[in-house]
Amino acid sequence: MMQLRDRVSAGLKDAMRNKQADRLSTLRLITAAIKDRDIATRAEGATEGATDADVLQILGKMVKQRQESARAYEEGGRLELAEKERNEILVLEEFLPRQLDEEEVEKAIAEAIAATGAESIRDMGKVMGALKAKYTGQMDFGSVGPQVKSQLG
Template identity: 85%
Template sequence: MTQLRERVNAGLKDAMRNKQADRLSTLRLINAAIKDRDIATRGEGSTEGATDADVLQILGKMVKQRQESARAYEEGGRLELAEKERAEIVILEEFLPRQLSDEEVEKAIDAAISETGAQGIRDMGKVMGALKSRYTGQMDFGAVGPAVKNRLG
């Protein structure tokens, strides 16, 4: 069992003991998403299940979904639902590694470009692959993509 999965399960047990209903429901959603990934990887022939990298990817996706939902709720005047989404984001981020600062992201991009020997926009995939393998869950790749493109273009 992966370390992240163990942390989620421990958090789930604590939430049950402390009768924290909101936290419990969010942690159950995380567990369900992890189990879905386990099933998907079994279909691909892997017996291992979801790795820590998979769990980080799942958590990042869940945070992004909640950010979008919170924005939509705010625009629709549903502030109580936006607050609920933000509370879930706080719980999800407990399991994610520390986010890199803008300066750290710039350094990581520079390092990945020099490491992969990227010359132009054609090498963007190599650079993004290097960043994703090393910094999954630590940076927003939706924002990093255009920055890499600018550097290479």
């Protein structure tokens, strides 16, 4: 399977060829973020740069930032800027795996609790670690945390 960074790179080349300026600028931001992570990873002594899991994490963070910005722009009545953020989110999401629906998230949490043998709130870190290892980019861990807490509670 093609690595995520290769898919981003191919998308960048296509956007250049097709003169899609907005798409191109978003893809350049992704590429810059990946290069930053490569540099940071190598500085920590790793032999290779960012992994696919790192890239998924970067993309997820970028989507979240844009969702927050779009909300702020809408509240401020700056609809054209909110629309720009939403268009960037669409480009970013092309490279993310499909998001799990609520039912799938519930099932994934239950499976992670069973797999880690978690029994109390003290085991929350283990459960979150298991979920992140398997579902990075497929769920919003900010909203998953409280759900894990309630299932362990």
